[in-house]
Amino acid sequence: MQAVFPLFFGALLFCTGIYGVLARRNAVLVLMSVEMMLAAVTVNLVTFGSMAVGAGDLILTGQIFALFVIAIGAAEVGVGLAIILLLYRNRATVNIDDADLMKY
Amino acid sequence: MEMADIFMLLIAVIAGGAALFVVTSANVVHSALALVVVLVGVAATFLLLGAEFLAWTQVLVYAGAVIVLILFGLMLTRAPVGPVREDNDNQRLAFGVSFALFAFLMVLIVTSLGDTTLLLTVTPTVGLAEFLYVEWAFPLLAMGFLLTVALVGAVIIARQEEGEGPLPDDEAYIDHSEVAPVRAGDSYAEPGFDPPRTTDRPTGVPARSDV
Numbered sequence: 180m181q182a183v184f185p186l187f188f189g190a191l192l193f194c195t196g197i198y199g200v201l202a203r204r205n206a207v208l209v210l211m212s213v214e215m216m217l218a219a220v221t222v223n224l225v226t227f228g229s230m231a232v233g234a235g236d237l238i239l240t241g242q243i244f245a246l247f248v249i250a251i252g253a254a255e256v257g258v259g260l261a262i263i264l265l266l267y268r269n270r271a272t273v274n275i276d277d278a279d280l281m282k283y
Numbered sequence: 284m285e286m287a288d289i290f291m292l293l294i295a296v297i298a299g300g301a302a303l304f305v306v307t308s309a310n311v312v313h314s315a316l317a318l319v320v321v322l323v324g325v326a327a328t329f330l331l332l333g334a335e336f337l338a339w340t341q342v343l344v345y346a347g348a349v350i351v352l353i354l355f356g357l358m359l360t361r362a363p364v365g366p367v368r369e370d371n372d373n374q375r376l377a378f379g380v381s382f383a384l385f386a387f388l389m390v391l392i393v394t395s396l397g398d399t400t401l402l403l404t405v406t407p408t409v410g411l412a413e414f415l416y417v418e419w420a421f422p423l424l425a426m427g428f429l430l431t432v433a434l435v436g437a438v439i440i441a442r443q444e445e446g447e448g449p450l451p452d453d454e455a456y457i458d459h460s461e462v463a464p465v466r467a468g469d470s471y472a473e474p475g476f477d478p479p480r481t482t483d484r485p486t487g488v489p490a491r492s493d494v
Contacts, residue, residue, distance in 0.1 A: 180287040182399040185328055186392045188295040192302055192321065194385035199306035201377030202370050207356045208311060211318050214349065215302055218325045221341075225332050226401070233402040238414045242334050242406060246415070249337075249344055250426050254433035256349050260356040261441035267360045268443075276371055 185226040192219035206263045206273040210256065217252040221245040287331055287403060294331070298324025315353050322346045333405040 192215050199212025228241010267273050301320035308314045322345040329338035415423060 180285065180291060180331065180401045180403055182396045182401050183392060184288055184291040184295060185332065185401075186396065187389065188291070188299065188324075188328060190385055190388040190392065191295065191299045192325075194381040194388070195299070195302040195306050197384060198377050198381035201380060202374045203306065204371045205311055207353060207360065208306075208314060210356070211314060211353060212306060214318065214345070214353075215305065215321055218322060218341075218345070221337075222325055222328055225329055225334050225337060229332050229401045229403070230399065232404070238418045239406060239411055242337055242411060243415055243419050245329075245334070245337055246340065247422065247426055249340055250430060253344050253349060254430050256352055257437040258433050258440065260352055261437040263356055264359055264441050273360045 182226060182230060185222055189219040189222040189226070192216070192222065204274050204276055206266065206275045206278075207260075209275060210259050210263065213259075214252060214256065217248060217255075221248050224248065291328065291331055294324050294327050298327075311357055312354075315350065315357060318353070319346050319350055322350070331403075332401070333403050335405060336408045336411050 196212045196214075196216035196219060199215065200209055203209050203212065224241045224245040226241075228236070228239065228245070231241055232239065263273055266278060270277065298321050301317045301324065304317040305314045305321060308317065322341065326338045326341040326346065329335075329341060
């Protein structure tokens with residue numbers, strides 16, 4: 180398989196994730212966009228890991244890094260949703276444009 | 284173009300379309316369900332690249348647990364079920380930034396890796412486990428510690444504290460220094476009226492020494 184296609188997929192997912200993080204107002208939707216960016220990173224890691232195995236990498240660095248990224252993503256979703264629930268309980272909104280107390 | 288290329292492009296089109304739907308849909312629940320398609324597409328990419336264990340981990344962890352967690356988050360924050368405006372005013376800037384980054388990345392990818400072909404071999408799960416628990420043992424332990432800390436931290440953050448709850452609307456507390464309008468039936472002081480102080484004796488009541 181050409182290496183361009185999975186890298187194209189990863190770049191597409193990452194850029195849509197960036198658009199979602201910048202343009203969405205609901206905090207849960209922002210978290211979902213961050214998840215898409217993490218998935219793009221794992222796609223890139225597995226692709227480059229496949230190239231590295233062809234170049235003589237013996238310990239499957241790419242796939243194991245991708246496994247760690249998946250685990251970190253799961254932990255991040257747990258903590259992120261806990262913060263969002265706390266924000267909702269205290270401010271009665273999840274609009275992140277309203278949560279600008281520490282902005283200035 | 285071999286068979287794997289065609290499948291990869293098909294996955295990229297389907298999951299990429301679902302990703303665009305996730306960031307543009309006005310309905311948050313539809314966004315969460317489209318995210319399932321994106322993550323399953325990522326798992327299919329792993330399968331095409333021969334990473335079987337990662338593909339099933341992706342399906343179990345992301346398409347299963349994380350999506351359920353996100354749907355719980357949507358429910359607990361009482362997300363509107365119907366379509367609402369979910370984009371802020373940065374929409375055009377955000378589109379510019381992401382499109383410019385995409386173009387830049389694609390130019391980099393095509394110029395540097397345009398003629399690289401991947402050697403597709405299925406990675407045996409047993410081999411992955413041997414490397415994970417021998418060469419990568421210390422990072423694995425650190426990952427377990429991080430997951431424990433994240434779990435405990437999430438519970439502590441989300442726990443209901445004593446006396447905590449939704450604040451009243453902030454607008455009610457803002458002093459706009461406006462004079463309250465006088466409505467019919469209100470009693471108010473005439474201009475120049477001197478209100479009695481607490482040190483004054485009430486009128487018509489004799490002093491205490493006279494009793």
